[in-house]
Amino acid sequence: MPPGEKVRVARPADASAITETISLAFHDDPTWSWAFPDEARRQEQYAVWWGLLIEGALRFDEPAVFVTDDVSAAAIWLPPGQPELPAEDEARLPEILRGLIGDRTPEFLELIERFEAAQPADPPHYYLSLLGVHDDHRGKGIGLALLDENLERFDAEGVATYLESSNSSNDHRYEARGYRRIGEFTPPGADIVVASYWRDPS
8 A cells, every 4th residue: 555544444434435435436437427427416326326335335244345544445345145235225226216317217227237247156256346536535546556455355365356347447457457357248328338357366
């Protein structure tokens, strides 16, 4: 990590700060901008959407959400074999989305299905759901340093990792860390490429 930065396991009390960091980091992401096209409302919508996923990831006893001490960077992982949302939130998802994006809900749900279909079922692996750096701290290498620290942790466990790159400008960063591209998909009716990546433990 850069000097002065430390990595720690996130606590439930960090949920709001993590949501802010991720929401700002993904504001101009090609895939998620497609999902939430109203730029004026996007941060408000992200707060609900990412907040739901972050709360879901924090529910596990096994540590899988990591942050820098001041939550300027966050990595949200799912432990092997675990769903992104608890069953009760999964059931409420269409209603939540209708409140956020109205008649775009079916397209959004199709995108989520494409994300789910791209992820291999086996072998067991950690899934990097989200990785982001707060706008105030971009360009310092904090996000990639956090990822590197996490990968060392999972390598020590001997467990593979998987992620999707929703912004092609990040692809080379993952490939430089040993990730191998195993597939790709696009949002419905769009030409934005989401690449899926696998990394065996080293």
